[in-house]
Amino acid sequence: MNDAKPQLGYIGLGIMGAPMAKNLLDAGHPMTVWNRTAAKAQPLIDAGATLADSPADVLTKGASIVFINVTDTPDVEAVLFGERGLASAAVAGTVIVDHSTISPDATRSFAERLAKQGVDFIDAPVSGGDTGAKNGTLSIMAGGRREALERVLPLLNIVGGKVAHLGAPGSGQACKACNQVAVVTALIGVCEALALAKQSGLDLDQVLEVVGGGAGASWQLSNLGPKIATADHAPGFMIDLVLKDLNIVLDTAKRQGLPLDAAAHVTSLFQQIAEQGGGRLGTQAIAKAVEAAGGFRFA
């Protein structure tokens, strides 16, 4: 290993990937990028990154550490094991860091397959949204071999404010699943509390302030409560994405024999909003399901 900064690869330049890649590039790391829609790579190219024509090409152009930031389990599988995927070109010692939120079980299987070629696969899903991605303040939940994680830790510290190592491959994804359960149940609670407040004729701002000052306080209440009260359903974090995450949660829980009734209930409400064409609204649009059930409108 020489003193130069390692050459990085970045695959998936969406709403999260683009600003995270930019922060790594701005820190002076040479970078090769690939995105399914090549046009989305242009701002990174303009900032000095090199364009690859496939995931494998990211490696053949010299990257030794590759970040993946795509949507779902099949997307990660395609980037890894599809035609001209990373596995077809990765040499022993390569580290692949997956920031996508995908299945913990699939993650373990991907890590095992890659380990056979001496390649480390680190699951590192994040929490903190596009604002956290821009500001480099994301919480990162990492699973994987400690030695490999330590090698990429300086890079994770550039894109995140906090990195937790939960354990073996898949444990970062498992922690993200837990995170999503806490998030969505708090959210439905805020919706139901505000529905009761609305139908009781209370001033919703006042209720949010008082409830937020006590045992009912939550990130969801402070951040999404005011949007629910004013029927502002712009994302933020999209319903389609949280639905994808919740299906992972419920699959994982089912295999563990856990019912998770509250999370399942919220999932059914998100499903309802998505089926009505609201999949690209923010998660707070779950309020529309509570409105429909109660026959009222927040605003």
Next chain:
Amino acid sequence: MNDAKPQLGYIGLGIMGAPMAKNLLDAGHPMTVWNRTAAKAQPLIDAGATLADSPADVLTKGASIVFINVTDTPDVEAVLFGERGLASAAVAGTVIVDHSTISPDATRSFAERLAKQGVDFIDAPVSGGDTGAKNGTLSIMAGGRREALERVLPLLNIVGGKVAHLGAPGSGQACKACNQVAVVTALIGVCEALALAKQSGLDLDQVLEVVGGGAGASWQLSNLGPKIATADHAPGFMIDLVLKDLNIVLDTAKRQGLPLDAAAHVTSLFQQIAEQGGGRLGTQAIAKAVEAAGGFRFA
């Protein structure tokens, strides 16, 4: 009105009432107290309060502002309108402040009946637990006539850190109902998140820290998450009391045509724990229902 501090009455010297009355007494207010179990009044008597032999006697002994801090709607009704109740002795200008958490609808009715004798009834349920009661840092959600509230505001500021005036009689109780919805739904979310974490083999302390640093953060997670993880079910706030509150919530919501499915689900779990003899455990003991459904134990 003379310059002397008004003589206060205090009815209900339980886990909340006793420290709240003590804070008023310590601020130099002459006080007459009554409690169903007279022995519980002794520490206040020792500190300088006068003992009354009925709610009405609190008034005949000179109190012009009376606080009530009892458990449920029928308890408040008995203190107000029962034999030797407050209504039998209250003169025009008396203000009654009810810190109990009871039905918003019953509160409106009590206020209307008392208004006929020129007596103000202010609903002022609190949030913040026995610690908040001791430290005088409670959040107080008040409903009632503004002029009457302003008269007692200096006293409320002694027992609470924050006083919100929500509007007409009953609106303080309505706000408390909303508060409880946000509280218990966040709590079941923390339970389910930790259940998933436990069954995924994660370190629960680490999960609480990471999840608590992001969009899953809540008062319930920070304060009750560690107790759930270690199966510490000591109260805190008792299941029997939150069940009483949730029945008020669901009654109120039903009359408004609101289903509140998540709050109803949590209510059924609390009911289950209470039926198994756990009514005097802390609210975090709802984790036992999640354990039973999943066939595992947190600790």
